[in-house]
Amino acid sequence: MASEPAVPDLAVRVAQAGKTFAGGRRALRGVDFVVRSGERVALLGASGSGKSTLLRTLCGLETLDAGPGHIEVLGRRLQTGGRLAADIRAQRRAIGIIFQQFNLVGRLPVLTNVLTGLAPELPLWRAVLGRFSAAEQARALDALDAMGLGEQAFQRASTLSGGQQQRAAIARTLVQGARVLLADEPVASLDPESTRRVMDLLLQLNREQGLTLLVSLHHVGLARRYCERVVALRDGALVFDGPTAQLTPAFLRELYGTAVEELETDDPPSEPMPLPVLAAA
Numbered sequence: 001m002a003s004e005p006a007v008p009d010l011a012v013r014v015a016q017a018g019k020t021f022a023g024g025r026r027a028l029r030g031v032d033f034v035v036r037s038g039e040r041v042a043l044l045g046a047s048g049s050g051k052s053t054l055l056r057t058l059c060g061l062e063t064l065d066a067g068p069g070h071i072e073v074l075g076r077r078l079q080t081g082g083r084l085a086a087d088i089r090a091q092r093r094a095i096g097i098i099f100q101q102f103n104l105v106g107r108l109p110v111l112t113n114v115l116t117g118l119a120p121e122l123p124l125w126r127a128v129l130g131r132f133s134a135a136e137q138a139r140a141l142d143a144l145d146a147m148g149l150g151e152q153a154f155q156r157a158s159t160l161s162g163g164q165q166q167r168a169a170i171a172r173t174l175v176q177g178a179r180v181l182l183a184d185e186p187v188a189s190l191d192p193e194s195t196r197r198v199m200d201l202l203l204q205l206n207r208e209q210g211l212t213l214l215v216s217l218h219h220v221g222l223a224r225r226y227c228e229r230v231v232a233l234r235d236g237a238l239v240f241d242g243p244t245a246q247l248t249p250a251f252l253r254e255l256y257g258t259a260v261e262e263l264e265t266d267d268p269p270s271e272p273m274p275l276p277v278l279a280a281a
Contacts, residue, residue, distance in 0.1 A: 017070075037212055041214050045216075052216065063083065097173075109156060114175055
């Protein structure tokens with residue numbers, strides 16, 4: 001089968017994506033959409049809608065079902081029909097992913113956690129032994145400064161607040177050199193102030209460094225404020241792809257029925273947060 005023509009400014013292409021787990025549970029049902037470079041897209045849905053599964057397929061942590069389904073990131077085929085590309089490790093360098101759980105090693109210094117973002121580009125022995133050059137450490141310190149965490153670089157990661165840990169996770173993707181950032185419910189466990197700070201930083205990265213954002217959320221107000229477009233899932237199927245301005249209460253109830261009660265629809269507080277100056281990528 002001939003492949004689709006390349007689109008120069010396309011960051012992500014998802015085509016006929018299906019995923020079935022053990023027991024026959026279908027997590028994704030023929031999902032199709034594209035994301036252009038520099039877009040901010042909210043991935044919206046109630047629990048069990050398939051948001052996390054979709055994000056994991058976009059970085060190769062999950063494979064699609066066998067068949068015609070495939071995923072392209074930055075113009076390269078990442079997986080097809082349940083098989084990852086042979087160069088998946090190299091491709092992952094350009095794809096950052098942050099999770100609700102932060103995924104930091106609590107007993108290690110914050111700086112060391114951020115330096116793990118360099119692992120895909122280092123020889124295996126250096127990554128395993130944690131041998132990082134002075135230039136690499138300076139790169140990580142710059143990323144922490146950009147996240148407002150320069151003073152915490154040598155603290156154990158476990159001593160940071162939840163919001164600080166999430167900012168450290170973002171710093172790790174900056175060190176990695178990611179061009180596409182996938183965020184899976186990145187603020188679900190944070191207090192309102194930390195939520196606003198993390199989302200403001202993601203917005204700033206998009207505007208100042210051109211980072212493409214695909215952010216899984218269950219908070220409609222955050223989607224409206226921070227993203228220009230929403231891809232909405234229900235029971236693994238794509239039910240809406242369009243501007244966030246259309247996410248009115250009536251429209252959401254039409255999409256989700258009684259499941260809309262699982263989504264937070266109140267607008268978040270609007271007080272501005274002071275943000276650091278980000279260095280150019």
